[in-house]
Amino acid sequence: MAEIHFDGVGKIYPGGTRAITDVSFEIHDGEFVVLVGPSGCGKSTLLRMVAGLEEITEGEIRIGDRVVNDVPPKDRDIAMVFQNYALYPHMTVYDNMAFGLKLRKFSKDEIERRVQEAARVLEITEYLQRKPKALSGGQRQRVAMGRAIVREPSAFLMDEPLSNLDAKLRVQMRSELGLLHARLKTTTMYVTHDQVEAMTLGDRVAVIRKGVLQQVDAPQELYKNPANLFVAGFIGSPAMNFIGGSVSGGHFDYGAGKLPVTRDIAAGSGRVVAGIRPEHFFVPEGELHPDQGMEAEVGLVEQLGSDALVHFEIDVAPVLTPDIRELLEDAGEDASSLGEKTKMVARVDPLAAPRPGDRMVLGVESDKMHFFSEDTGEVI
């Protein structure tokens, strides 16, 4: 068991490319921290720096009290689970799990005890004599976990361990991982680009963008109080809706209408971006004054059973800050194809959901709106 400290950690590759910039935070003893961010943001690099597979070019990383910058991976007392499992194909499941223990000169009895115990916990006892190629994806995943568990390291490092599984299995393994951590209470650093995984697994979640740490917080805190526009847009599914405008006289004016601003926001803030979570829209029961909602042109309506997702457009050009562009890119969309209207999504009561093609005023819980500076993306 140990904490992991990051102190001004940076990484510059030999070619001069910068991957990580000045990352400082700490993972507490026994904590499950998830690093999340778009692909290529440096989250895996940061994990591999802890593992000792990438050189630390700036700052220092401490595991426990020890600075590990120059400590080889095998002496860092960590175990890693790889995205492609990295099981040794020529060894049986048993040997895969025992390999690290054998290299560390554990006694035969101790190896046997630990492997059997881990196999029992992971329910892979019956596969111990099989080779990895005779296992399914989920079983391989368990073996990879087993290989980490038997070492009883002071920290687990997991690099997108569930990304190779199909959707159903991923959900199942996700909850098993959660249970496993509750049981072992080993410090865990977990990398994923799947924000649902991040939110459900992490005691705290660290959002990384272009090698810079944006915010580290408990999932709910991250969701409720994002530090900036990027975090706000990255966390949550469907994503937060953004709309550009300005604040004056207790109102947010977005061009096609106004919304009341209940919080104290300086009138001189200039251009701002308002963020509204999908669930903070509602379908009004009676007629609603336009200043209490948004004039919406309803497009697609997705019935999910528990609630309905209403896709709608409002008559304002979409706001495009660098953060929003990056979020769009990560979602696989092209900023240039957005058109003249702002597309939004609302999550509403399925019974009250409008029909496609409706024009209506959708209510907004305006006290739950977020405001960000259009220049810096920081929360106001």
Place this chain on the structure above:
Amino acid sequence: MISRRSVTLRHIGLWIGIFFALYPVVWIISASVNPVDNLAASRLIPEGLTLDNYRGLFDDPLVPFRDWLINSWKISLAGAIGNLALAALAAYSFSRLRFRGRRAGLLGLLLVQVFPQFLGFIAIFFTLQAIGEVAPGFGLDTHAGLLLVYLGGAIGFNTYLIKGFMDTVPISLDEAAKVDGASPALIFWRVILPLTRPVLGVIFIITFVGLYGELLLASVLLRSAENFTLAMGLQQFSLSEYAAKWGALSAAAILGSAPIVATFLVAQKQIVGGLTQGGVKG
């Protein structure tokens, strides 16, 4: 549906092919057990059966056939093992380590392969002669000297082949082993080498067979009859009065080639597997 006639035609073609391939083999086998020991009188179906030709090879005090066999085995085995060891180590470095001159080294290896080895015969000859003056054990007319030359010879090509195979082994296996506590040497032994076994098997066999039949270098570097390899010995055979002893020559050829044939038969599966396995990651 293929007509009966075309099947028959195909079969005839097949049998002609088989006949062409097997005729010389059967002929040699037949000659080696034929009591009539000359070319003119020999026939495909011998008039009797005798093992005298085989026995004679080992009894003739003038012809150290047994030595040649042993020499060939010794040199080919040591050469193949040594070659494999060097090529595998070199391939591991080129595949996994990043060092200055890596690219140049790879290109250099390839480039050297382009030139046929006998371009260097004179240089090799004088080099060995010079080495012999300092370390007589590795000079001209020594097996150790010949081995040195053999070891250098095929490394380039083999290194390339093994490197290509090693490149298909995911680097995350190395990393997993590293985190598990393995040193680079251990990663090579315990992870990479077992996974490259198919291609190593192929290269071992190909190298072994190649060295077993190698004649040119051996005849430049070896002098005394007792140091000869089998290939050299057989060639001497055909130039000497043995040329007339057709039966003995046939027996020698069969004894010489038997191990190769046996190796191929035993390792057939591995060879085919090794040559194709690199292509797809399992």
